Amino acid sequence: MKKLLNLKILAILIFTSNILLGQNINFIEANYNNPKQYVIQELTVSGLQFLDPNQILSISGFAVGDTITVPSEDLSFLVKKLWLNRAFSKVELRYTKIEDDKIWMEIYLQENPRLSKWEFTGSLGTKISKGNKTDLVEKLKLRRGLEVSDFMVENSKRLIRMYYADKGFLNVEVSTMQHADTIVKNATILTFVITKNPKVKIKNLNFNGNNDISNKKLRKSMKKTKRKSLFRSGKYIQEKYDEDLDNIITYYNKKGYRDAKIVSDTIYALDNKYINVDINIEEGKQYFVRNITWVGNSVLHEEHLNATLGFKKGDIYDKSTLNKMLFDDDLSVQTQYNDMGYMFFYLDPVEVNIEGDSIDLEMRMIEYNQARFNRIAINGNNKTDEEVVRRELYTKPGELFSKTAIVESIRRLGTSGYFNPEAFNKPEGISVIPDRANSTVDLAYNLEEVSNDQLELSGGWGSGMFVGSIGVTFNNFAMSRIFKKGAWRPVPSGEGQTLSLRGQSNGTYYNTFSLSFMDPWFGKKKPNTFTFSTYFAHESNASYWFGDSDQWMSVLGISVGLGKRLKWPDNNFMLRGDLSYQRYTLHKWSSYFTFSNGASNNLSLGLTLSRISIDQQFYPRQGSEFSIGLQFTPPYSLLGSDKDYSTISDAERYKWIEYHKWTLRFATYTSLSSDRKLVLHTKTKFGVLGYYNKDWGYSPFEGYILGGDGMSGYTRYGQEVVGLRGYENNSLSPIDKKSGVNVANIYSKFTVEMRYPIILEPSSSIYALAFFEAGNSWSEIRNFNPFSLKRSVGVGLRLYLPIVGILGIDWGYGLDKVKDNDGAGGGKFHFSIGTIID
Secondary structure, eight states: OOEEOOOHHHHTSGGGTTOOOOOOOGGGGOOTTSOEEEEEEEEEEESOSSSOHHHHHHHHOOOTTOEEEESOHHHHHHHHHHHHTTOEEEEEEEEEEEETTEEEEEEEEEEOOEEEEEEEEEOTTOOOOHHHHHHHHHHHTOOTTOBOOHHHHHHHHHHHHHHHHTTTOTTOEEEEEEEEOSSSTTEEEEEEEEEOOSOOEEEEEEEESOSSSOHHHHHHHOSSOOOOOSSOOOBOOHHHHHHHHHHHHHHHHHTTOTTOEEEEEEEEESSSSEEEEEEEEEOOOOOEEEEEEEESOSSSOHHHHHHHHTOOTTOBOOHHHHHIIIIISTTSHHHHHHHTTOTTOEEEEEEEEEETTEEEEEEEEEOOOOOEEEEEEEESOSSSOHHHHHTTOSOOTTSBOOHHHHHHHHHHHHHSSSBOGGGGGSGGGEEEEEETTTTEEEEEEEOOBOOOOEEEEEEEEETTEEEEEEEEEEEEEOGGGTTSTTOOSSSOBSSOEEEEEEEEEBTBSEEEEEEEEEETTTTSSSOEEEEEEEEEEEEESSOSSSOOOSOEEEEEEEEEEEEEEOOSSOTTEEEEEEEEEEEEEEESOOSSSSOSSEEEEEEEEEEEEEEEOOSOSSSOOSEEEEEEEEEEOOOGGGSSOOOOTTTSOHHHHTSBOOOEEEEEEEEEEEEOSTTSOSEEEEEEEEEEEEOSOTTTOSOTTOOEEESBTSOOSOOSSSOEEEOBTTSOTTTTSOBOTTTOOBOOOEEEEEEEEEEEEEEEOSSOEEEEEEEEEEEEEESSGGGOOTTOOEEEEEEEEEEEETTTEEEEEEEEEEOSOBTTBTTSSEEEEEEEESSOOO
16 A cells, blocks of 8 residues: 655645645654655656656656655645646655655656536527537637646636627626546536626717817727617627727828827726727827928839829828828839839838928839749649630739739639639738849749539429429530540540530420530630530420420520630720521411411621629629620611511511610629628619511510519520519510510619628538619610619528539519519519529
């Protein structure tokens, strides 16, 4: 049986309360007046499960053969040092044997328990969501086997309080319970009991010392810290509050108060729900610009630099705008120099003289030598050919350095669809490696490929029927490798081409099949786009899923297009031409047309001028989309024909369809928040179908269908389907009362959306939106009224899955009544698969 050495000096210390008494021998009764010395014959460590005993021996400071004195400060220091390690719940110095002046010693240690399980529970009505639990585990860095010490527990409680404080819960109470794990030795189950208590709201934001700037303006300058009101939550979040204190000073700086500062701020509780915030400000003097001089500039003249800066004598000394125009704006002085190759350009605005309320500025510049791009590395393109990446880059080895070229290259790669655009927002997204000695810059584009091939399996209800769809789209196809051995994995890929196959069916009643191909760099030398598409559709009066009928209509179409990226006005413009042919064949088909037997041919040429400058495809934060298009056929009725159209049949009249069709589309994307998450999206669409000969009239196969989700289940012929949420599908198109045929030949539509992302990851992306829409359609241009619009409001979600594409759900409320269709408006749900409701 082991005997214990009682060291009286250790008993004096609180942390040695676990040392046990042993043999009743004389030296145990010793005190500092009668110390005794022993030579250590053996020194061991016991009780450990996880730590290395040799490590404990090394830090003890004792070894076999050493002489120790009992009692002594050396032994006291050893125990204290082990306790301060915070790794042990028990520390004991023992001896197993004593002979004369020899002692056999043992250091007994009981380690702190290890964490085996953890739980977060709420009390007093507090609910801890699954998402909160996940966030807390990550924030606390909990893991199995973690040592559970007093420090660890208190620090975890502190982090939990901080987590909820950021959400507006300033009075969070956290306690813990520990239970020994009956399965794992020396392990504990740790439970955090959380009481959030009511959120703390800001009752008043008070300012003192602001003589020149009103309280109202200062409160407005605080972007995210607001008083409780009908439209404001009034949450107090420390991080946002700190940012808003900086925003106050930024606002003062914009007004010329360069010396403004916050002297102090006080936050005090009114009760358990409300707090007051008092902010004491020292405004200082308002300053104005007097003289601006430039030193060191040889490339750009002073007149040009002053025009860029936009300041003149007597203007308010706005430091924020000054720094923006010097360094941050797309047209700033620094950007202009960077775009001319001056990567190492240096600029320091110095206040050289302050007299009264006037400031003289001296812009001290060092232009240095122009730098050139050297090595351009591409990383992470495991599937996409390097050639496909490099052709989108505006940074070429040997060319002058350009900041704008880098930004445009990133935008092009982000909108290609092959790479995760969010990865470029990370520090590691692009590496810029300057070499001042050689005046060169190396670049590395660190790409994160995404799977953008899509499989469509969907169904839709439209025109009183259910239509199933199946399709596959390969967005990084390689046509040149079709016959290459080993390229089918599962399809040849890497050249950035798009191949799409799609079919729709409602049994024997309706079937359509389509194939399309697009090469964005046709010929591989220039950004010239080539497209080819063909489709076939057949509709009959048979029952939906089986049967046959001699009443049917079929459509065969083929289209070939060429597009060219323009350099003027800028390289975001594209001019595109499409040559299309459709043949409509009717057999005893009395629905929707004024004739039931015959064939109509549609040979048309389409021209489109477009400009796209968005930063990515799924969730654009900036940029715009613009297009104006014209599709037209030859004017057959005007080509020397003397026919009396009142005497010929409609089948003969429409043997060759003639029309001209104009479209205009414009969309913008604007970030409204500093983190670039909240985005305002606006969109305008306009279309008009015209004719050459009033006796000939409108084409029966063109026109527009307006209303609903814009999908309609299927399209019978060449009409363009336009969605307008909050109304039934096809409910906003005028119908000819005699024939029952849709006669919408002109339409306009306006959309405003507020978007906010929930998650933006390569595996899935989701954003929420709120919208306002207005639009209408008319049968004749003379009936067009831009103020007679059907309005709607609503909310929605968009989900992007690489294998499926875009899934959308919207709830819209149509605000206006529709003539002869009382149920067209009101609350409506809309679903979309594979596209965005447009």
